[in-house]
Amino acid sequence: MRSYFTGRTHQQTLHLKVGHSMPEKTINDSRKEITEALDKLSALLDSDAYMEMVADIDTPPDVRKQLNAQWSARNKLVRALLDVYAMQIKANNARFKEFVSAMGEVNKAAEAAADGLKKISDRIQDAVALAKAVDNAIQAAVSVAV
């Protein structure tokens, strides 16, 4: 079953959802084609003449039907273009996954380095604790001797 204005099949949609990319040329070509079609239709539908016909209650039913069809066609183009933007975004998902994973490794290394630096001051703290313990031991020994 095909969907949208672009005529993508369900299989193609699924293909995009799992992160595979369509060839870059195809996505860019679709984008260009849809953008041009949308611009042409928008120029017509955004005009005062179009809005006046829509607002006029005396507009004949067959003309109104045609106006609505044109509006619906634009909405399909908008949807198709949004879909193409999404394709471009999804096409990059695999690269983003790789970057997230690699940056995570860098961060682990950075955090380990920060822990290593903390240990340097810990070592001096250990020396202080040792000196205090030695002092206490000597004082205890002296008091026992006395």
Add this chain to the structure above:
Amino acid sequence: MVTTMIARIKFMATLIVVLSTVGCASSSTKQIATDLGTEAAALAPLAEAPLLEVRNAQIRLSAEQAASQTAPSGWDEGTKEASIDRDDIALRVALLREIGRYGHSLAALASDGELERIDAAAKDLYGALGGINSTLGNIERKKKSTAKDPISADDLAILSTVVNVAGRWYFEHERLKAMRAITQQAGRLIPPAVDLLVEELSEKGSWALSYELSLTSTSKELYRRGILSTTQPADKRMLIEEATRLRSQAAGALTHFSAVTKALKKFDDGHKALKDALEAESTVTVRNATASVELLRAEVMRIKAYKAMLDAEKPTTSK
């Protein structure tokens, strides 16, 4: 006695000069790392909000089209609300957060908090050694009333200062080594990652264009519904006003993304500068020599202050 004092001063001066000029990250490099890290950490939440807005704008468009009964037929149920899904956003946010986390790590590595701990520990060591010295002196004085403490207060102060200077030098040396290794590792990843983010989030990128299209289309939908509305004039006016508001929001949407991409580019430039500065510090250059002199001056000032602090807190030992 005078000869001994001169020898001590020479030893201290040599130690300070040698330790200050070998393998330490300069204060300017540490400042770059701190600033860069702080900025990067603040960037992730700033960039996350616009991405969510893009999806929300698409959902709003779908809702308005459905309300106007002008939604395209035959939509795939799975992508009915928005063609950008939560996973797409989550991946970009995850990368921005990792960059932010990296910023936090850089700032933590560049922080002088641990150096303050070393100062405090060396000062405590001075007190603890003073305690042993006094205890031993008291024992000796029980045998002979004129006996002195085994080590003079000045020698204890010098010993403590040496521990402090050596501890700080070792810390700075290890810090420079770690920062150099980490920025080199990250330096291979950050430029392509930022390029990809900038390509997507720029004014001509898919996110910004998608956002703008969703907002302008929703605005048109509301405007059309307002024109067609046969209900109360107040409702009609409300729809048209909302359409106008969305149109101006769409105009501002591009600057929204532009700000994020500019910040990302600055982060990339800053990181490259930091990496280069850390690498340059391993070679002898005029710039480094100047920096080393500055570092030395600062270090000497610090040592002086440290020594003065010790003098003020000198324990009572008999000579």
